[in-house]
Amino acid sequence: MWKNVPFYDETDTDFRKPNNEDIIPRIKADLEAAANLLPPSQAQIGRVTSWTAKAYLGRVLMHVGDFSAAKSVLDDVVNNGPYSLEDCFHHVFDVDHDNGPETVLAYQASSNDGDGGGANGNRNDRLNFPHGGSPFGCCGFHQPSQNLVNAFKVDADGLPLLDGSWNNSDLTADDFVDPRLDWTVGRDGVPFLDWGPHAPGWIRDRAWAGPYSPKKNIYEKASGAGSTVGWASYQLHSMNLHLLRYADVILMLAEAEVAVGTLERARELVNMVRSRAGACAQGPDGVAIETTIDDPAITWAKYKVSTYPAGHAAFASQASARDAVRMERRLELAMEGHRFFDLRRWGIAKEVLNNYIAVEKTRRNYLTGASPYEDRHNLYPLPTVQIELSTVDGELRLVQNPGW
Numbered sequence: 001m002w003k004n005v006p007f008y009d010e011t012d013t014d015f016r017k018p019n020n021e022d023i024i025p026r027i028k029a030d031l032e033a034a035a036n037l038l039p040p041s042q043a044q045i046g047r048v049t050s051w052t053a054k055a056y057l058g059r060v061l062m063h064v065g066d067f068s069a070a071k072s073v074l075d076d077v078v079n080n081g082p083y084s085l086e087d088c089f090h091h092v093f094d095v096d097h098d099n100g101p102e103t104v105l106a107y108q109a110s111s112n113d114g115d116g117g118g119a120n121g122n123r124n125d126r127l128n129f130p131h132g133g134s135p136f137g138c139c140g141f142h143q144p145s146q147n148l149v150n151a152f153k154v155d156a157d158g159l160p161l162l163d164g165s166w167n168n169s170d171l172t173a174d175d176f177v178d179p180r181l182d183w184t185v186g187r188d189g190v191p192f193l194d195w196g197p198h199a200p201g202w203i204r205d206r207a208w209a210g211p212y213s214p215k216k217n218i219y220e221k222a223s224g225a226g227s228t229v230g231w232a233s234y235q236l237h238s239m240n241l242h243l244l245r246y247a248d249v250i251l252m253l254a255e256a257e258v259a260v261g262t263l264e265r266a267r268e269l270v271n272m273v274r275s276r277a278g279a280c281a282q283g284p285d286g287v288a289i290e291t292t293i294d295d296p297a298i299t300w301a302k303y304k305v306s307t308y309p310a311g312h313a314a315f316a317s318q319a320s321a322r323d324a325v326r327m328e329r330r331l332e333l334a335m336e337g338h339r340f341f342d343l344r345r346w347g348i349a350k351e352v353l354n355n356y357i358a359v360e361k362t363r364r365n366y367l368t369g370a371s372p373y374e375d376r377h378n379l380y381p382l383p384t385v386q387i388e389l390s391t392v393d394g395e396l397r398l399v400q401n402p403g404w
Contacts, residue, residue: 001380004401016390018397019382024064031057041082045099046108051081055104055249062252063345067259074253078269083246085272088280088290090183092247093216095225095239104244111227111238118230125217126235130186133201134213135221136234140204144185144212146170146363147356148334151327152181158278158306160327162314167359179281179293179303184334186213190300191285194221208365214335220289242336247273251329258321267315270328271307277332278305344378376403 006017007026034053042049055077061070077083084101091097099106109122131140153166154176160166171177182190186198188211195218203211219225219239227236254269281303283291293303308314314324329342343349353373361367381404390397 002382002401003379004382004399006398016392016397018390019399024060027060028057031060046106048105051077051083052105052244054081055244058249058252059244062256063341065345067256071253071256071260074249074256077249078253083249085246085250085276087276089180089277090280090282090290092242092245093183093218093239095219095223095237098238098240102246103240103242104246104249106243106245107241109238109240111225111236112229116229118227118233118236121227121230121236122239122241123236124241125214126232128214128217129232129235130192130198130202130213131204133199135195136232138232138235140202140213142214142335143203143209144214144335145356145360146210146212147360148330149181149185149187149212151330151334152178152184154178154304156304158304159308159312159314160324160331162320162323162327170363173301176302176304178277178305178331179301180277180305180331180334182215182282182301184215186215186218187211187300191282191289193218193282194285194289197285210364216335247276247332248329248338251325251332254325254328255322258318258325261318263315263318263321264310266321266325267308267310267312270325273328273332274305274307349373349378350375374403376401 004019005023006019007021007023008015008017031053034048035050035057038048038050038053040050054073058070058074058077061067061073082101083104086092086097086100086102091100092102107122107124110120111118113120125142127139128142129136129139131138147167150167150171153161153171155161156176158176160178186192186202188198188200190198192198192213192215198213200206200211202213219237225237225239227233227238230236250269250272254266257263257266257269278293280290281293281295281298283289283295284297287297291297293305308324313320315321326342326346330339333339340349343352350373357367357370357372361370379401382398382400387396387398387400
C-alpha cells in the first residue's frame with residue numbers, strides 16, 4: 001500500500017530508519033527461510049506451514065513481475081502442496097467448511113466462546129452486512145457495483161464476455177450469468193443464503209450506492225455462527241476470513257504461465273477454477289442453500305458456466321490469454337480485496353478506474369463528484385506524523401511518496 005517503508009528485523013535498535021531501501025529482497029529472504037524452516041503441516045489448525053510460506057513467496061514474486069521465478073514456486077505449491085479446491089464455491093465462505101482444503105491462510109474467528117465482548121469473532125466486515133429492514137439491521141457498506149454485477153454475464157456457451165460488451169447494458173433476467181454472482185452479491189428477489197430473499201428494504205440508500213449487498217462475508221443462519229454478545233452482535237461471527245486461498249494460487253500460476261508463454265497450461269488452470277464454479281448454485285428459499293445450476297426451481301437467474309475448450313480463441317495469443325486470466329481473477333475473487341492490487345501491479349489501474357468512474361457515476365449518486373485516478377494514487381501517502389517522528393539531527397529520515 002505504501003511500498004516505500006523501512007524494514008525492521010530483530011537486530012534493529014533504532015526505529016527511525018530511512019525508507020530508501022528496496023525491501024522486496026528482504027521479504028523474499030524471510031519467506032524463503034520460512035519455507036525451509038517451517039514444517040509441511042501443523043497439528044494446530046490455522047498455523048502457517050512451509051507451504052503457506054511458498055504460496056506467499058509466489059504472491060510476492062507475482063507482484064514484482066518476476067514471473068519465471070513465481071511460476072517455479074507456484075508450480076511446486078500446485079503440483080505437490082496439500083491444497084485442493086472446495087467442491088462447491090459457497091463452501092469457501094461457509095463456517096461449516098472453515099479450514100477446508102482450499103485454505104492457505106485464514107484469520108481464525110470464534111464466537112460465543114466465553115469472551116463477554118466477542119473479541120475473538122470475525123469483525124472485519126461487521127459494517128458490511130445488509131442494512132435497515134434486513135435480519136442484520138446494520139450497516140450497508142461495501143456495496144457491489146453495477147460494473148461488477150454486469151461482469152458476471154456470460155455468452156450462450158457459458159463463457160465470459162471478454163470483448164468488454166458485458167458493461168454495455170445492465171444485467172437483466174434474460175442474460176445468462178455465472179452462478180458465482182449469487183454467491184458473491186445479494187440481489188433483490190434472490191435467496192440470501194438461508195436468510196430469505198434479498199429485499200429493497202435491506203439497502204441503506206439505493207439511489208446513492210445501488211441495490212446490491214455483499215454476500216461472501218455472510219454466514220448461514222442455520223450455522224449458529226453469529227455472536228450473542230458485543231455491538232451489532234449479528235455481524236460478529238465465527239466464520240474465518242481467507243487471507244490467501246488455493247483458487248488465488250491457481251490463478252496466479254495461470255497468469256505466470258501466460259507471461260512465460262505456456263498458454264495451454266494457463267487454460268488448464270483457469271478451467272480448474274471454472275469447473276468448480278459450475279458445481280453448485282444458490283438454492284431456493286426454504287428448500288436448500290445449495291443446488292445444481294440447472295435446478296428448475298431457480299427462477300431468478302439463467303445460470304450457465306463452462307470451461308474453455310481446446311483451441312479457443314481466448315488462449316490463442318498471449319494478449320487474449322492474459323485478458324481471460326484477469327477476468328477469471330475478477331470473477332472468482334470479487335469482493336475479497338484483491339482487485340485494486342491486481343490492477344496496480346498490471347499497470348492498468350489508472351485506465352480501468354477512470355473508465356469505471358466515467359460510466360458508474362451515471363448509475364450511482366455517490367460517484368457524481370468523483371475525482372479522476374492519478375498516478376500518485378498507486379501508493380498511499382505516508383502519515384505526516386510518522387515522517388516528523390523520523391527526524392534525526394534535524395533531518396527527516398522518511399521521504400513522502402511521490403505526488404503527496
